[in-house]
Amino acid sequence: MPKVTFIEHNGTAHTVEAANGESLMRAAVDNNVPGIDGDCGGECACATCHVYVEADWWEKVGGRTETEETMLSFAAATKDNSRLCCQIMMSDALDGIVVHTPDGQH
Amino acid sequence: MNHISMDAVRAAEARAWSTPLADLAPADPQLFKDNAQWAYFERLRKEDPIHFTRDSEFGPYWSITNYKDIMAVDTNHKVFSSLSTLGGISIRDQRADFPLPMFIAMDPPIHDAQRKVVSPIVAPGNLAILEQTIRERAQTILDALPRGETFDWVDRVSIELTTQMLATLFDFPFHDRRKLTRWSDVATTIAGPGGLVETEEQRQAELRECAGYFMQLWNQRVNAPPTTDLISMLAHGESTRNMTPQEFLGNLILLIVGGNDTTRNSLTGGLYAFSKFPEQYQKLRANPELLDSAIPEIIRWQTPLAHMRRTAVSDIEIGGKHIKAGDKVIMWYVSGNRDEEVIESPNALIVDRARPRQHLSFGFGVHRCVGNRLAEMQLRIVWEEILKRDLDIEVLEEPERVMSTFIKGYISMPVRIRN
Numbered sequence: 001m002p003k004v005t006f007i008e009h010n011g012t013a014h015t016v017e018a019a020n021g022e023s024l025m026r027a028a029v030d031n032n033v034p035g036i037d038g039d040c041g042g043e044c045a046c047a048t049c050h051v052y053v054e055a056d057w058w059e060k061v062g063g064r065t066e067t068e069e070t071m072l073s074f075a076a077a078t079k080d081n082s083r084l085c086c087q088i089m090m091s092d093a094l095d096g097i098v099v100h101t102p103d104g105q106h
Numbered sequence: 107m108n109h110i111s112m113d114a115v116r117a118a119e120a121r122a123w124s125t126p127l128a129d130l131a132p133a134d135p136q137l138f139k140d141n142a143q144w145a146y147f148e149r150l151r152k153e154d155p156i157h158f159t160r161d162s163e164f165g166p167y168w169s170i171t172n173y174k175d176i177m178a179v180d181t182n183h184k185v186f187s188s189l190s191t192l193g194g195i196s197i198r199d200q201r202a203d204f205p206l207p208m209f210i211a212m213d214p215p216i217h218d219a220q221r222k223v224v225s226p227i228v229a230p231g232n233l234a235i236l237e238q239t240i241r242e243r244a245q246t247i248l249d250a251l252p253r254g255e256t257f258d259w260v261d262r263v264s265i266e267l268t269t270q271m272l273a274t275l276f277d278f279p280f281h282d283r284r285k286l287t288r289w290s291d292v293a294t295t296i297a298g299p300g301g302l303v304e305t306e307e308q309r310q311a312e313l314r315e316c317a318g319y320f321m322q323l324w325n326q327r328v329n330a331p332p333t334t335d336l337i338s339m340l341a342h343g344e345s346t347r348n349m350t351p352q353e354f355l356g357n358l359i360l361l362i363v364g365g366n367d368t369t370r371n372s373l374t375g376g377l378y379a380f381s382k383f384p385e386q387y388q389k390l391r392a393n394p395e396l397l398d399s400a401i402p403e404i405i406r407w408q409t410p411l412a413h414m415r416r417t418a419v420s421d422i423e424i425g426g427k428h429i430k431a432g433d434k435v436i437m438w439y440v441s442g443n444r445d446e447e448v449i450e451s452p453n454a455l456i457v458d459r460a461r462p463r464q465h466l467s468f469g470f471g472v473h474r475c476v477g478n479r480l481a482e483m484q485l486r487i488v489w490e491e492i493l494k495r496d497l498d499i500e501v502l503e504e505p506e507r508v509m510s511t512f513i514k515g516y517i518s519m520p521v522r523i524r525n
Contacts, residue, residue, distance in 0.1 A: 029461075039463045045181045045470035048463075067181075070214065070472060074221060076229035104230025 002095035006033045006051070009103035018090040024099065025049040025086035035101035042086040044068055047075040051085045051099035061088050061097070077102045111140055111504055118142030122149050131159045132169055132511075133197050133436065138412065139509040144453075147171055147441035156425040164197045167415075167434040168427075173445040173466065175425055176437045179416060181471040186416035186435055187213050188473060190356075195473075196512045197415050197436055198296070204310050208356035210364075210473060220357065221476060223343035227275065227336055228480045235334075236274065240484055243270045244491050251523060256502060259521045263488075264373040271484060272365050277335035278323070289316040290366040293359045294513055317355040324354065336361060368410040369481045371515035373488060374505065375408030378519060379455040381501035386457045393458075394493050400457040401485050406465035407455045412440040412514040414469055439466040440514060498524040 001017040004024050008014075014034075018027035028036035028049070037048035044067050053061055058081055064072065068087050072078055085099060118137055122130070122145035132146040150157050150171040157169040170176050179186050190211035194200035200211065209220035226232065247266055251257065265287055273283040292312045295302040303309045320337065327333070328341040340346045340357065349357070380387040390396050418433045429435060443465050444452040450459075468475035475481070492499075505519035 037463050039468075040177070040470050041461075041464050043177060043181060043470060045177070046468075046474055070218065073218065074225060074472070074474075074476075076225070076231070102230075104234065 002090050002092060004028075004090065004094070005096075005098045006036065007098065007100045008035055009101060020090055020092065022090050023086045024051070024088045024090065024097070025084075027090065028085065033101075035105045036085065037105075038086060040086075044071055044084060044087055047071040047084060048105065049085045050075045050078070050102055050105055051083055052079055052081045052102070053083050053088075054098040054100070055081070057094070057097045057099075060093055076104070114140035115142045119145040122146045127154055127157075128160075130154075130157065131162050132438070133159070133162055133164055133167065133413075135509045135511050138511055138514060139507050141507055143412075143440065144444070147438060147444065151441060151445060156427045158427070164199075165434065167197060167436050168429060169441075170435060170437045171441040171445075173442040173448040176439065176442040176466055177470055178424065179435060179437050180414070180466075180469055180473070182422075183213060183472050185418060185420055185422050187419045188217070188416060189213050192417040192419070193415065193434060195415050197413065197434070198512075201306075204313075205352060206313075206356035206359055207350075207353045208360035210360050211356075214472060217472065219345040221472075223339060223346045224336065224357075224361070225476050227334065227339060228477045230479070232334060233479060233483055236480075237483060237487070239274055240271060241487050241491070243267065243274075244488050248488075248491050248495060248497070251497075253523050253525070256520050256522050259377060259499075259501075259519045260370070260374050260505070260516050261518065264370040264516075267373065267484070267488060268366050268370045271369070272362060275336050275361075275365065276323070277333070277337065282319075285316075285319065286362055286366065289313065289359070290362045292316075293363055294367065294510070296510075313355065313359070316358070317351060320354070320358050321351070364475070365477055365480070367513050367515060368475075369484050371410040371513070372405050372408045372481070372485055374516040374519055375410065376404040376485065376489070377499060377521070378501060378505060378516070379404060379407050383455045386455050390457045390489075391493060391496070394490070396457050397486055397489055397493075399459055399462040401482050401489070402462040402465065403455060403457055403459050404485065405467045405482070406443050406449075406462065408514070409440045409443045409465075409467050410514055411467070412511055413438050414473070437466075437469075439469070442466045496525070500524055 003015055004018050005013055005015045016027050016031040023042055025038045029038045039048045040046040068084050072082055137143040155172045160166050170179055188195050188211050190200045190207055194211040209217050269283050269287045272286050273280055291302055297303045297306045297309045323337050324341050327338040332338050332342040390400055413436050416435045418429050418431055420431050422429050446452050468478040500522050502520045506517040508515040
């Protein structure tokens with residue numbers, strides 16, 4: 001199964017599996033990755049799964065929708081490489097993706 | 107009193123199932139006062155989850171009662187408007203003669219701009235700074251509680267703590283802090299004989315006093331360098347510094363009610379819930395790390411705001427029902443949070459529930475509660491301090507509840523600390 005690595009603000013890395021078509025948020029929540037809550041269950045409606053996508057992967061994850069832009073605009077500590085990871089679906093092309101979680105997101 | 111309230115619940119339950127469906131009207135403040143609304147929503151979720159009530163003291167309205175439909179409405183702000191001039195965000199239309207514009211009752215893009223001014227105060231960095239102050243205040247309040255004698259948990263703990271917190275956020279004169287409680291209560295009350303305020307004129311007069319008090323604080327802060335309190339943020343914020351006095355008052359009321367009533371009632375609701383599910387409290391007592399899931403579970407179980415209202419601005423079909431532009435649409439969070447299709451054993455408080463964070467109490471979408479992390483932090487700190495002291499708190503009577511379909515809360519709850 002493809003893998004995704006979440007790196008916490010303090011540097012701790014968590015590599016977990018995610019099935020193709022499954023969101024990175026779901027993979028994080030199902031594996032108790034700290035810092036990803038996913039309160040809305042993947043509806044792009046709470047902004048509690050905010051991550052920073054590493055540069056090598058930025059082009060591959062695709063663009064943000066208008067809804068995601070809006071929800072992200074209310075999140076704390078956003079950067080140019082911010083995404084809501086419930087909107088990033090795993091695929092073979094994303095196998096090995098690395099994302100970082102913001103400080104203090106829960 | 108216990109007795110009467112149980113009778114009221116049973117009578118309401120019978121009515122909920124015997125009333126012709128077309129006449130079922132869940133938005134009845136007395137039902138909420140009696141905690142007797144549950145059967146109405148149980149029936150609606152089963153038989154008519156998107157339900158139209160033709161006539162009520164609030165006019166005609168749609169009731170959205172299950173979790174998924176509420177999510178669909180809450181995340182569709184283009185069709186379902188929060189605009190105050192269309193009626194705003196609660197079932198009772200905002201008064202046209204005393205408008206209180208606030209960002210919760212605006213639509214994008216103005217909503218977005220004003221919200222962004224306020225959100226930094228409840229961002230993680232600022233919460234970390236506030237945590238120690240909140241903890242010290244919680245410790246002081248808990249240590250001062252009487253032992254072995256009856257007292258009102260709502261007044262001594264829930265109100266006191268949330269009010270102190272608000273005073274901290276606003277950098278509000280500490281000795282006057284109970285004014286905040288009063289203004290919060292007055293803002294959401296309905297004037298009437300024997301009520302909190304007797305007349306609408308009195309209500310508006312008190313809110314003008316609130317505006318005047320805060321205007322003084324605004325004037326002090328606008329002429330001083332920016333600080334991290336909310337008034338200073340509003341006075342210096344690009345999207346808020348030119349607010350009209352009415353807008354200023356509206357946003358203040360929003361922050362006072364938003365930061366006061368909700369946390370207050372979840373603080374009481376948590377203790378009340380543990381009195382109903384004592385084995386859950388014992389589980390938490392043995393495993394305090396379960397607070398991570400117990401806190402969102404308490405917030406779900408309590409649902410401190412029973413509903414949010416929207417107004418449709420275009421026709422839309424949802425769940426086979428045709429909602430028309432101009433219709434009043436009530437998202438009953440209190441019902442969606444007990445939706446057995448999404449939440450297992452929804453009526454039970456379960457401190458180690460699998461996905462406790464998936465609840466509707468904070469809403470979803472652009473209007474999601476801006477202070478949700480602050481609320482959780484306050485509740486977590488209070489319960490951490492209660493657990494540390496191993497207080498054995500006994501709820502002595504059913505609490506007295508608020509007469510409102512919006513604020514799902516408590517007026518008083520007598521308790522005694524046994525140890």
